[in-house]
Amino acid sequence: MMAVKLGEKDVMAVSLYSKEGNPLWEQWSTKSVASTLRTYSRMTFDYPYHKAISVHAPMGMEYPMICFNFGRPDKEGNYSDRTKYGMIGVIIHEVGHNWFPMIVNSDERQWTWMDEGLNTFTQYVAEQDFGKWYPGALSPNDKAFPSRRGPAKNIVRYMGGDQDYIAPIMTKGLNTYQFGNNAYSKPATALNILRETVMGRDLFDYSFKEYANRWKFKHPTPEDFFRTMEDASAVDLDWFWRGWFYTTDYTDIGIKEVKRFAVTGTPNENGKRLAERYNRDPKSLVYFIEEGAEGYEDAIKTNASIDDLPTVKEYIMDNFTPKEQKEMKIAPKYFYQITFDKPGGLVMPLIVKFTYADGTTSRETYPAQVWRLNDKEVTKAIASDKEIVSIQVDPDLETADVDTTNNTWPKEVKESDFDKFKEAVKD
Template structure:
């Protein structure tokens, strides 16, 4: 056989995906240029800030008083706003997010219920007590930030116009590029009850008559103005969180004298608010190897028994933060431990009531420290002086340096025993990791939360998953593993990840779990850990203390990894396609040796292996004529189509004489060539991870990049070359790609084992028995007083 003939023979087996061209070609690998904004001098095509990047700045000096009896915050302060933009501004916008709780808010007007059909399908016309209570209280509650004064630096009133959760301040003189202006505000805020009305802020009531105040969005905050959006003027409706400017804060908080305050920033007047013993404990905590209790449980319990009418003022300062939140209560136990973050000293701290123990004293500060250690590895060194976890009924919620986290043991009403479930334990650790982790995204990498929830929640959930894996083996994480997102991705109730925050359906899956899973797949299966980690860290470093957009993230990951990932962003972030690859056909070839002795023997063996037809089976043993009359047999009864002839031998010798040595060796290698058809049923192109098992039991993995689908995104054929026959083949054996249907991922098909539970079907004969129900003995009415007497 001549060289060209041999190449043609083997080449015919290397079928390309073009052989299965789709009826209408859908280029899954076209560039994202049609979707991403054009690069500018502020944001480059590489995903980095441009040489003319700018952002605004807002510095605050504020005083506020917490009135425990009235449950109000009264505040006043000065905002200094710096216009770093190239634009002249004639007015400023301020966010009044708590106006969401006003009676005339859009949040109230647009709220809906499930459809009537869905309501009726529940099989009941009832609602829970607490549900109805919350609905009624929300209507009664006089929420919102009541701005009582807006004045300029000269004390003159400025015109201010409130538009729902936004307020416009008209400037007496246009603010030119590079200039700054100061104005003063005063306001009051009714604090909502967190478990009834509040969302992300509020107070929690306890049976002992004390409260925990978790205070956020408690003051008018400057809205963001930036190059891509201009003024961020989307109203706050509850889901789209916050878009804010960096600045320095100088805040004095006046609270009841027996309260302990946790806050954004560093405490400036410990001498005025802490006892000498507490100050000494705080000093020791800075170099301690385990948490030191600053305010003990005994001290907290003593404070709970009284209710001071005096006040104390706690003074905090924070630099380069985009927000300010605080927590205040006489119930707080406080522990702390110092750690190193790069060249900075950080105090990891926790505040919690006695009801949080023993969980909180064991796990909270440890989880804070673990978070900083792990997030530093993948992004940048934590730059702030404190990192705080506070226990309350709002859980979780994040602000610079401070987070609010729910989760407590349960107390048996009869025995008083404190216990907690596995879910409570790991749920607490996870929520602390997640909320403390938000210091990195979006408190420092300052993405627009009001617009793109996934840019902070998705990236943070991804890092949370990595931190959970580093906590202990078999950590019960919820978001990150590819197999955990498949139920959502096969559902019809989806929108693309690149959907506005207020329009996202199934927010937990779409904004948290799906992008986190996508990044894990990108890290583990597509780029590999080394390339991914370098690119992700580069994104974090480029955009810390700046405001990135989705395009900046996509472009940076491609730029720093040296990989075109447009197909990945398009499929995972812009569509609701799913990964669903099916193994549909498989054909094995071996290269013919051309030796008639070998080839005809092979053909005879294949012929003998063919299944005997039913007719042949039933005729087996039948007496034939030639058996009775042997003289009827001749040459053809002794030789069949697989007999080797001298002509066959001569042709083989002629062929071999015309081949070079390397060609002869190729015919003798005995390679097995297997063609496998793969169908992309889900629409989302993906790498193929194929596990191959050969006759001897040897298993190998072949990793094929997603570009294998570039000519046909619907169906392709792939050639696998092995030394022995393939006996089984599995696509995605380790659940890497989030394939939503693994029943068709293997050849031969694998049976999915399950269990069938047998049970008796019995109908309660008393169901609907009005006579029985009418004649049932009336039970004595139980009251709380009677229950207490019975326990005694």
């Protein structure tokens, strides 16, 4: 056992195991309990009891202050990474149940996700902490604790699977297929994405803590969780709860079209016609010429900048954030109109990576609200002083996008195994 200081109090982290559990149990059980107490107390409220006990057993099961956990080496004391990580993970999970649903006392049979989902999410945070606090527990090839549930990419297979066997998270546990994915993995992943990609850690953690404190020793329902997260953060999350918890929609966002434009004060034939139609002096206007149209190459060569073109500057400034407007001062020369489409039902922030001709990159995150007036597609105007050579949506796989073949421009052509086979046969 070891004492864990939580606020003014010492809590005993305790392990009970037979010698057959060693060397795993003597090394990692008590540290896992202690680490759980620290992370969960930070994310919610201090563990209110004097002791937390982990008992070596054939399976994982939670009770107030005591839980039973699996993970045993073979007779010679050898064990795989899977056994080690599985044991640490299950201890964190079962100790974590003291908070959800035992103290924040939701109804497990009615809303399984409110304890398994919230607990699995906090387990993920605790596992990542554990890997940092006890790097000696990690295998040489692992830079971080290899959490099974929580990372966005791990839920893709489930969410992109056969819709006949997927139920919304809000479905009563007894009535769902794929119980583990439905009640544990998907809500844990949703909350992880909400924290890392939608709200940011500060806002999320503040609101999550507020929920736990408001509802400790009480009986919250899903609305209490949803409302507290919105109320404490002042962020409208209706769209997020609706998509992730009440539907079986998945994320799929892609790049539908990219148009390139050059800007010029010299009208082409089309520009002259337009000026005539609106009875304006053609020289008083500025023109965007789409790639491929007459005058595009010339316009690119004249190196015109938006600063030389006050009319167009005023017009396009409305399309950009203050930050982007500030960058406008660098006299952009390349103009793009990018249409993103959303074949998937889920609304998600639009995370975009731009790669420039000189090899540098930049990233923009457009909030989920870009979809508010059009759920199918959204168009962004981009001005740049450097030529953009490629664009990628969700470059770090943060949104659980189920189909990444439409995430890049120009489209990445991947040779199929069949094509490779045909090539091989030809030789």
